[in-house]
Amino acid sequence: MTLRITDLGKRYAETPVFEHVTLEVADGEFVAIVGESGVGKSTLLNCMAGLDSWDAGRVVHDGTDIGMLDADARALWRRRHVGFVFQAFHVLPHLDVAQNVALPLMLLGRNDPPRVAGMLDAVGLAGLGPRLPQQLSGGQLQRVAIARALIHAPALLLADEPTGNLDPGTAARVMDVLLSQTRAQGASLVLVTHSETAAARADRVLHLSAEGIRV
Numbered sequence: 001m002t003l004r005i006t007d008l009g010k011r012y013a014e015t016p017v018f019e020h021v022t023l024e025v026a027d028g029e030f031v032a033i034v035g036e037s038g039v040g041k042s043t044l045l046n047c048m049a050g051l052d053s054w055d056a057g058r059v060v061h062d063g064t065d066i067g068m069l070d071a072d073a074r075a076l077w078r079r080r081h082v083g084f085v086f087q088a089f090h091v092l093p094h095l096d097v098a099q100n101v102a103l104p105l106m107l108l109g110r111n112d113p114p115r116v117a118g119m120l121d122a123v124g125l126a127g128l129g130p131r132l133p134q135q136l137s138g139g140q141l142q143r144v145a146i147a148r149a150l151i152h153a154p155a156l157l158l159a160d161e162p163t164g165n166l167d168p169g170t171a172a173r174v175m176d177v178l179l180s181q182t183r184a185q186g187a188s189l190v191l192v193t194h195s196e197t198a199a200a201r202a203d204r205v206l207h208l209s210a211e212g213i214r215v
């Protein structure tokens with residue numbers, strides 16, 4: 001999916017978070033976004049997903065102007081086309097691993113246990129489907145979150161510091177899984193990260209600051 005953001009601006013009351021953010025992510029491209037804490041990286045990612053609102057500019061995915069969709073249409077669009085990975089995993093504690101991964105399929109009215117098992121296998125969690133999240137390590141939980149974000153083959157994967165809570169070795173392995181699965185599906189990936197190692201693997205690195213975004 002091609003993502004085109006034009007002159008995006010976001011403010012809280014009179015305080016701007018960012019202004020004049022213009023960027024494009026091509027089909028299958030991997031773009032990393034870096035910048036100081038508080039500069040608005042998570043906010044920008046949430047705008048890309050239509051999870052947050054903005055005050056100026058446009059967010060357009062494959063010709064769909066997200067700002068023109070009402071809340072219901074946005075939610076439906078997101079279910080179909082976007083996968084999201086958060087720093088804090090956000091795996092549902094009362095569902096087992098397989099149910100967590102199957103959730104986006106369920107929301108689309110699909111039931112596909114072989115695909116869920118295949119995805120668990122692909123992220124190195126074969127056989128762990130019946131476990132509850134509390135029985136997993138941080139690295140395993142993040143791989144559950146990655147499997148869940150990709151299970152419905154979204155065209156766009158958005159990841160907000162997905163390795164921020166992991167030790168360097170585990171972080172590298174989680175990045176391997178994230179990248180290999182994203183590439184295998186031909187999805188575009190936008191990764192927000194403080195990790196230079198993770199950013200170095202991107203096709204392009206963009207620096208966000210209060211003035212805008214630059215290469």
Ligand SMILES: Nc1ncnc2c1ncn2[C@@H]1O[C@H](COP(=O)(O)OP(=O)(O)OP(=O)(O)O)[C@@H](O)[C@H]1O
Nearest residue numbers: 012017035036037038039040041042043044161194
């Ligand atoms: N509800 C809110 N009201 C007012 N200001 C807010 C609100 N939510 C976020 N902010 C501010 O918006 C700015 C951007 O926050 P954001 O979480 O996007 O930063 P970030 O770049 O992701 O930071 P980090 O690297 O620490 O995750 C911050 O300065 C934050 O204080």
Ligand SMILES: [Mg+2]
Nearest residue numbers: 041042043160
């Ligand atoms: Mg953030």
